[in-house]
Amino acid sequence: MPKEHQEGVMLGEPQISTFATTTVINMPGEISSPDHVVWSLFNTLFMNFCCLGFIAYAYSVRSRDRKMVGDVTGAQSYASTAKCLNICALIFSLFSFIGFIIVYAMSKNSHRGY
Structure with missing residues (x-):
């Protein structure tokens, strides 16, 4: 056995009777907030x-970009916007598409009688 290991075995645990105070800090891992890039690209x-x-x-x-820098608050703000x-883009586009279909159907029905 090496000399350091033998001394550790002979000494054993320290015989100090004081209490050690420990502090635990829970650091969250990477906070995943959605940035909606795919949805925005689809809407674009x-x-x-x-x-x-x-x-x-x-x-x-x-x-x-804010998420890559580490600015979680800024990233969430931009993501929310x-x-x-x-x-809004989805709702307005769907209403426009449905309105176009209704107008097209009405114009076809009005020309059918003549």
Whole structure:
């Protein structure tokens, strides 16, 4: 056995009777907050009502940048704005599409009688 190991075996545990105070700090791992980049890209390509999808994409990219820097609050703020813009773009685009279908169907029915 090496000399250091033999001394450790002979000494055993320290005979100090004081209490040790420990502090436990729970550090969360990487906080995962969604940045909605994929949803924003979809809205930019397919449901870009008044450029809301493109603006949402810009906010999503800013959110991802803030997350990479470590600014969790800024990332969540940008992600929240991107989410609201995505919802608005989706709703307005769906209403526009449904309205277009209704107007098209009405115009077909009005020409049918003549």
